Amino acid sequence: METTLALTLWGLSLLGLQRQRYGLAGLAAGLAACTRYELVLWLPLATLLAPGMATRARLIAGALTPLGALALFNLGYFGSLLPNTVRAKSVIYTLSVGESLVTSGFVFGTDVFLAAIALGGLIALTLIRDTRTRIAGTALLFGIALLGLYTARRVLVFSWYQPLYLVPAMLGLGTALTSGKRAQGALAVLVAVLLMWQPARLAGTEAMGLVTGQALAFREAKPGLRVHRYVQIGEELYRNYPDAVLMSSEIGGLGWGFRGRVADAAGLVSPEFLRYHPLPVPEGRSSGLTGAIPPQAVRDAAPDLLVAMETFSEAVRHEIARGRLPSYHLLRREPVLDEQLIPGTSGLSLWNSRYTEIYVHTRLAAAAAQPRSGPQPLSGGGFLADSVLMRCLPSPPSPPLPAWERGVC
Structure with missing residues (x-):
């Protein structure tokens, strides 16, 4: 650093x-x-x-x-x-x-x-x-x-x-x-x-x-494993939805793997989202130490994909359950930690999160279900189309990131 x-x-x-x-x-x-x-x-x-x-x-x-x-x-x-x-x-x-x-x-x-x-x-x-x-x-x-x-x-x-x-x-x-x-x-x-x-x-x-070979004793080990998992998730989502707009509040690892358009819901890279912060505690997030995704930002921006650990998607998850974000549904949940790097991490949590949740917009799910003869844009509406967004440049498959690498610093 x-x-x-x-x-x-x-x-x-x-x-x-x-x-x-x-x-x-x-x-x-x-x-x-x-x-x-x-x-x-x-x-x-x-x-x-x-x-x-x-x-x-x-x-x-x-x-x-x-x-x-x-x-x-x-x-x-x-x-x-x-x-x-x-x-x-x-x-x-x-x-x-x-x-x-x-x-x-x-x-x-x-x-x-x-x-x-x-x-x-x-x-x-x-x-x-x-x-x-x-x-x-x-x-x-x-x-x-x-x-x-x-x-x-x-x-x-x-x-x-x-x-x-x-x-x-x-x-x-x-x-x-x-x-x-x-x-x-x-x-x-x-x-x-x-x-x-x-x-x-x-x-x-x-x-x-370090002496006894217990990697998880290092305080940044689990955060580093989470970033490596983010990279894997980003790469897979980019293969399946290369034209989609992805939103997250932790874009470091995701942006490394997802080489399309990435919106930073925390506002560090996409400053237009700062107006939705800070979220109230405990209504919008469990603690003032977390940078959660604001539900109103999701409504206004209408991204195709939402990716976040359970702690950071809490407010969005509650809004979906209450029917206030009807266009989104849970695509799947992935373990936060990458067990392939350090065996025995399956089931462990980080920051009160065991899973990273991936939500998909209904228009993206519908478009993905239709046969396509060629690449077609999948993002629709929302001010993201005209916003200054982070674009991750194409790069070869990345090596594992250092343990200290974080999505939001």
Whole structure:
């Protein structure tokens, strides 16, 4: 993922500051922010570390070079400074502060979190006062601030976000631990334990699974198997219905296999669907952490095929059962996980889903039942015909995707 590159660039910025190469530090900081937008938070902190206006100007100039190039690209390609995917995630996912904390790996509750943030900030300020530990203290302050920003904005923190704040925070806390000040070191250990308890526990479980050959111990194993299954489903549907329009709220694996027109009901790739979000909880979805397919989007767009795991098709399934989507019926259900890759996964669930459901529009079923002398368009009506849709380019049969690949990120 891009997290590794972003942290490498952030580390280069840190190295540039340490060696007083402020232009390089600014360039690396700008590139890091281009890789992960939230790392722009590091830029003002790095600027404060540069002594004097001239060195700060060099640092800022170095950062503005890649940031300016990215801004021009986004304006030209997306028509806005930020891609639609950034805005879409903030619209779709509606978490409480507690839910956001759990996704970030902090399991001790809001009150303890606030205490940990306050202690971490106090340690950071103490380190910043000493010229020998100023850079490490600023790194700690950055990590604490980024985690606080995620929590304040109630972000759904995926596992690959966590190193973005844990690595800087642990760098600063490690420096505090070795500073020779006993009280400061004890507080640093306390904050480190609070921040790292759950991530370290999960990492230990994954490491044990790696040693013992238990692939499902890896936290992204089942999500990765689901994506591989999506690819298979997409390929089969494309063979049977090459002219159809397919809608899903997870288009990564499906779009890889289905090389026709794909509509993203979550709105990340098809921004016209964002107006249907967020769905209410629990009426439209079981949790604010899920990006379900909005039934009204199905009515308005009238796609030929709907593909979604049970968790994401819940609202659509209920509308069909109530007779409010009479044009759709269940074509079939497929296991969410691909047992061919890892035996023993049959019957296991992921995110409260054992099956991926495939729904078909009656016009597509009728057209498929009629003999055809040649290719004929099967999609009918709906604003999808005139919308900007994702088109997956033809490609040779794809190899299995990495386990970390997700349909919606």
